[in-house]
Amino acid sequence: MTEQTPPSQTVTRDELRQLVRTQLEMLLEKGNLQGAKALLIPVQPVDIAEAIELLPESMQAIAFRLLSKDEAITVYEYLDSTVQQSLLQEFKRQEVLDIVDQMSPDDRARLFDELPAKVVRQLVAHMSPKERQATALLLGYEEDTAGRIMTPEYISLKETLTVAQALERIRTLSNASELIYYLYVTDISRHLKGIVSLRDLVISPPEQVLGEIMTLDVVSITTDMDQEEVARLIQRYDLVALPVVDKEQRLVGVVTVDDVLDILEQEATEDIYALGGLQGDGSNYFQTNLFTVARKRVFWLLVLLVTNTFTSSIIQTQGTNLAWTGQAIAITAFIPLLTGTGGNIGAQSSTVVIRGLNTNELKDLSPLQVIGREALAGFLLGTMLGILATLWGYYILKETLVVAIAVGSSLVVISLLASVSGSGLPFLFRLLSLDPALMSAPFITTAVDVIGVLIYFHIARLIFFHL
Structure with missing residues (x-):
């Protein structure tokens, strides 16, 4: 059996990674372990970890065992937590203990956070006293704090x-x-x-x-x-x-x-x-069980489904008030345009504010200053879009002047509302000790849909009866 020649050191790093990905599985399928081992010699540990993650689960343990003991420990720390757990099940007890005992304390603590408590207790019981003490120190601190992510290995x-x-x-x-x-x-x-x-x-x-x-x-x-x-x-x-x-x-x-x-x-x-209205926990979304994904995504979708029933009620009530004339029916055709535009403007405002809160860019500005600035931006955007919508409705879509003015005027008010909601809700939810990012998206959509449609019909009714 011919031994695989290691990749040339003159190839680029991306080419080397691609070579490993395409050839490693092929070599393992043929049983050419020496060739696979030679292939991995010039590859950085982080790239080896990526290649192992892309292998079929049945081959991951085989590829990992081709590494030297010291390199295996380094590569293991770079692997995704799901692959780490899968490999632990494949290894013999002593192999597992050797890897876990020699991991960096902070990486070991992260691994233990993902493992079942029973497995963690078994591993800790067989660790060396020094490493057991280092791990216990880190696990004693709260998650997402400096104590939990620090390493006690320093000089x-x-x-x-x-x-x-x-x-x-x-x-x-x-x-x-x-x-x-x-x-x-x-x-x-x-x-x-x-x-x-x-x-x-x-x-x-x-x-x-x-x-x-x-x-x-x-x-x-x-x-x-x-x-x-x-x-x-x-x-x-x-x-x-x-x-x-x-x-x-x-x-x-x-x-x-x-x-x-x-x-x-x-x-x-x-x-x-x-x-996006998702309750993320930092885990890989595309490696998460579909039922778990659905459970995390369904909550806010249910909130929006229920609250948007108010939109339907408003359309029915206001449509009756307008006696569902030809113009009133024409009015309803523009609802998706108004709510969609308002939702996009609100999302833009909330995005910049939430990002500013996370990066401390807003530390020198009060909430009122930020909301005022976004309100002005919303008014300017609404004015520009409103003028275009009025001209488009009257000259291109051949709607009556009354309908066109109602759409354009409503767009100005809805844009202002969306900007104020998008910039103000993150501050409100942070004040209530809630996650601004998670809470803002569905509430902004709801506010624009429900209140925006209500404003639209009121403006339309006022214009119908006075023009």
């Missing part, structure tokens, strides 16, 4: 050490730490006193004391800080990591930038799902 130094002694300590502990670019200086009680970068140590005289070169103004976070705020701080100060301290200012861990990138993606996904 701390005493301020009385010389540069030479500090470098020697770093060499000794480097394999036990996830981060060596920043070194944290603590006192005998582990209180955070300062920070020294590896660059500072390299360029300083060997006999100089750390207390003389350390930076005293340290940006730190507490264990109960929300993970989104942690991400903002790392982004704001362009840091690779942030030290985490407890209530007594004792150093307990470090949050690294790779964890923050995962957080930003997770939070962005949840916000986008929420804007």
